[in-house]
Amino acid sequence: MSENSAAAEAAAAHRYTAAMAADIEARWQDFWDAEGTYEAPNPGDGELGGDAVQAAKPKKFIMDMFPYPSGSGLHVGHPLGYIATDVYARHQRMTGHNVLHTLGFDAFGLPAEQYAVQTGTHPRTSTEANMENMKVQLRRLGLGHDKRRSFATIDPEYYKWTQWIFVQIFNSWYDTEAQTARPIAELVAQFESGERAVSGGRSWSALSATERADLLSEYRLAYASDAPVNWCPGLGTVLANEEVTADGRSERGNFPVFKAKLRQWNMRITAYADRLLNDLDGLDWPEAIKLQQRNWIGRSEGARVDFAVGSGSGVGADKITVFTTRQDTLFGATYMVLAPEHELVDTIVPAAWPESTHDVWTGGHATPAEAVAKYRAFAASKSDVERQADAKEKTGVFTGAYATNPVSGEQVPVFIADYVLMGYGTGAIMAVPAHDTRDFAFARAFELPMRCVVQPSDDRGTDASVWDDAFVSYDAELVNSANAEISLDGLGVVDAKAKITEWLAARSIGEGTVNFRLRDWLFSRQRYWGEPFPIVYGEDGIAHALPESMLPLELPEVEDYSPRTFDADDADTVPEPPLSRNEDWVNVTLDLGDGAGLRSYRRETNTMPNWAGSCWYELRYLDPRNSEKLVDPAIEQYWMGPREGQPHGGVDLYVGGAEHAVLHLLYARFWSKVLHDLGHISSVEPFHKLYNQGMIQAFVYRDSRQIAVPATEVEERDGAFYYQGEKVSRVLGKMGKSLKNAVTPDEICGEYGADTLRLYEMAMGPLDVSRPWDTRAVVGQYRLLQRLWRNVVDETTGEVTVVDGEADEATLRALHKAIDGAGQDMAGLRFNTAIAKVTELNNHLTKAGGALPRTVAEQLVLLIAPLAPHIAEELWRKLGHTESVVHQDFPVADPAYVVDETVTCVVQVKGKVRARLEISPSITDEELEKLALADAGVVAALGGAEIRKVIVRAPKLVNIVTA
């Protein structure tokens, strides 16, 4: 080795390198764990309390959507949100807040079960191994989590309370008058006292035990029912509406989904539809997400209208009730349609076709019964996918029955057609073909009459039979809408609606009503890897909740935990819960403590859906080891309670992906409201502020067969891409193992260190925007840290180079502008621009050269501490401090230095920049105008032209307008 290279090596001995970063990072991570640096005290003297000083500060509860412990580990896209909340949490800690920040695991779910089926490994074994692996990966990032508060949803101590909440929901009902959930015992008391009548006019005491149970089931917020459910044979389980995609497939696995009638558990989320809608207003959420929830809840105002049926045709039912939002067009209703599954269909079908029934209506069948049966079979055989695809072409068949239009008195034919859905409204519509596009298409196909009752605003005229399409408008006047008792003619749509609704209500044949798209939440799954229901069935079939003393009801060990799956396209299959195979567990003798003594019961063998555990986890972070209560009320009040600006309370910041816009976020809001109503928590909403981070994307390279090739082995030549000599295509997509473009945080930590990775992810762009990963660009943030280090530490000796004394004016201005800007940016989640401002300051210091004054070095370190906590701790220690940087005060900008000494004023002539003036920021408009007009460049640009107007915006701009 030559003398020179030895000297060079010595020179670099204390340079900030990946190796040094690894050393620094490991040491401080150990330190933080040992010291409990990120432990946030609860108020009071409980197990997690005691630090009264800290707990007296204003609180900030900062949360991530917790991860599912996947077997493939993390890629660099996963921790984006975790890093963002961590930077924010650190900044909040340094600005006087008691910060609760931790992370648990959402560990029940399908992948573990599927992996188990493939490998024979128990889901708990693989899940726990995955969690350990993820914890190691996450720890390397230096996330400031309070580890005492972490848990997994599969911990029995956790799901005990998931089950307990289920029991609370099961044992309550929704009082629609008081608009609140109440204990079911209070409903029973109302029935007993006669305050509330039992339907059918019987008294409560006259009902059998089964009848009572059935009656209460109609009120309970968690109830079992035989309603049609989404059955997915490919997954072997039923699914919630929210888990079925628009084209009728499972969101997970993309298997076909069929309607099947099965006895399943449901949550009466529809009882909360109005509150779930209204309370969105008080939340600080992205408007797009609020809108998605509003659309999912789908509130629409309209009316129910009764159509009398069957006069003279000898049919059973006496009326069909429809829901419509256009009751104003009632005079234009020329036929009716029921959903094929509608229960009235059988009762209205006559024995024979009415005389001279149109051939198109009968479908060529000899009798109405035959036509209806054939059409029902046809409709049922269509999967949802086909039904969507055929949406344009209207099909249906006449039932043989007629109903009476209540205002026109006309006899209108009743059809069944699959364009009317059983699941919305009443499953029956009045068809107004002139003013509804779907009815128009159907009427054309079946040669049904149309009547124009809304005056078209174009020149099409009022003879609907010659129209090319329906006239749909809310901003027009009614016509042809009068009978002996009422006339809507000349009224606008709004007034006509009001008038007809009143008229219908007065005759008890209709009323104004609100309808929701939201359906009850299907809550049971035929899986092994989920929370068992705390429900047993007596020999009479009545469901009983287990008493709290029997919780948690642990998931039993079984031989075979694979769900029974079927041919994905075979609709004629029935789900089989894995737990049902375990007879010893299913059949039990228990004393439920309800006075019935020891009895035999059968356990519920379904399990709860994956969403159950994530519906309330924010609450358990607050008081994770409480064995007596879900959460201590005083602790919940402190962290979650309503306050100024947060009318419904909740987590201060919740960061996660937008894919949970309806599912998780709607369910969690629902549980929160029930728990609030029952008096268990003070907050009404779980998450006050929601922020959706974007996705980190990556290029996907595919060969000619469209198979993804390893991204790291692709070469770029002349703007084209080659893999092993073959040309490949490039598109921006998701990052992942299957696309062979995953970059792991471990790789980047190894090459540059965790602080560099953190900075890079935050600097890429605004947090809420998706952006492509570019490993080449990571080095930029590494260089920033190297320069920062060199500005404070001598690379040869490793000693700090700071000096005593004051900084020069320019440095102070650079420093305080960075403090001001970066501080505001961090508080506003604008980490990319915060980093740019710190970089600018650091570049200024680099360029100025020489040793930094101590005060500048210290404030620089504090400034970057939230973003790059390891290097900040190390430099803070080197600067002679013995306390962690984590709880230091964030620097405060001196306003005197935030403004520049001189600013550049731009002088425009007719909007074009013609001169720049260096002036004092405190200059007056008059002085500035004088200065600008005297400038040689300006005089030249004006060329003697007449000045019409001078706009002065001191100190930044003068604009001279000439004639």
Add this chain to the structure above:
RNA sequence: GCCGGGUUGGUGAAAUGGUAAACACGGAGGUCUCAAACACCUCUGCCUGAAAGGGCUUGCGGGUUCGAUUCCCGCACCCGGUACCA
């Protein structure tokens, strides 16, 4: 179709009515070095010009304004959500 968001240099982006392109990647040149790497310095939207300078530029077309990436109207394209919801 309907609803929401977007379109700025070679690339990620900044600026929310007032100097378009901060900060970073990439690129070019230089200093240091026997040499290279590192580091540091200079330049880097496009066109034109020897230079000074001049002209153009935020998807496209209009409008409001002294002034528009920013506000308004229309259009194209991209992304997300949703879809026979009566």
